[in-house]
Amino acid sequence: MRLSALLSLAARPKLPKGYRHGTWRPGTAAERLRNPPGLRRKKIFVEPISREDWKVFRGDTVQVLTGKDAGKQGMVTQVVRARNWVVVEGLNTHYRYINRNAKYSSTYIASEAPLLLNQISLVDPEDRKPTEVDWRYTEEGERVRVSLRTGRIIPLPLRQRRDGIVPEQWIDGPKDTSVDDALDKTYTPSLKTFEEEIMDAMGIVETRRAKKSYWY
């Protein structure tokens, strides 16, 4: 367990020191255009919220409290935790031209501006009114979001996969292993190393003796 956890921590790509997060994902062409390496911008102060305290997720319904679309509810399409940002679908929009080239005069589209967490409030599922939310534990021990006004549990939104696959509608291809084969438990713990077990299974007998070597 420890080894895999250690290596997964080390594998995250490192962003430069004064990096300013935008609405683009680091690694895309748009982000590389706006944040080239060596760019230094003024520091933006962001209220530090720990990973455990974070309450808003993509797919949640939220109500906008301030701004042009105050009082309207919408679904969250993007969350940028580094700047405490939430992008709500269709709300807080401004208009811009897109996709201009030599032959085509651009398209006029509405693009959403991100909202800070204090301009947003999570919505009670039955009331559909904004509430304060806290993390609590159920009797089973599950960590859930509870609205403080009514006491109802706000369920977490369904997490869609990044590649767009819906596990319920998946049909296995010729090279995919079936679910039963993949979950089949064949491991019996034994005091033999991996190499020894393979040698036993394949009937390899090592008769050579290693020459004396020195370790220092």
Add this chain to the structure above:
Amino acid sequence: TTLPRKGLEEFFDDPKNWGEKTVKSGDAWNIKQLRAKSSQDLHKLWYVLLKEKNMLLTLEQESKRQQKPMPSPERLEKVEKSMKNIDLVVREREIALRLLQTGHEKPVPGEWRNDFLGRTYWYSYKEWPIPWYLNKKYKKRKFYYLPHVNRFIRLRLEKYLRLRNRRQSLKKKKQKLLEKKFPHLAVKSQSQ
């Protein structure tokens, strides 16, 4: 087992997928799923994944040569991720067995040694065919430092302490600035 006629067709995908723009592929193998598999299964799976990787790499190279986009390059990432996960699972089992039998975590023994500059570092042993007193290259290496280095050790220590204090005071300054901008943070720290 298949009976390959020369075997080169395994470097290429199923002929039905030739010329397709996207090829459907399932998820990579999870570490949890792999931990439940026996060593033989992992061994066989490794070679299946290796062959698939070779096929995908030939496909990638050929698409580069033809200057066309490679159909579904995420398959390569999934295969590499699965192979890395298998490696991790095997290493975990090896470490567990070694801990039980010997009490050591690392596969290679070692010890803390000083180098000629006075620094202490973890020296891991290497395998040699001759003992150390016959090894000219090893005898030339100095694992000790002479007394004149003590001054530089002290200077290095001072530098390290100075940097550490700078980092700590920077952290405190940043925290103070944050508390000025967001007053509720100061209240929280006081109540705690």
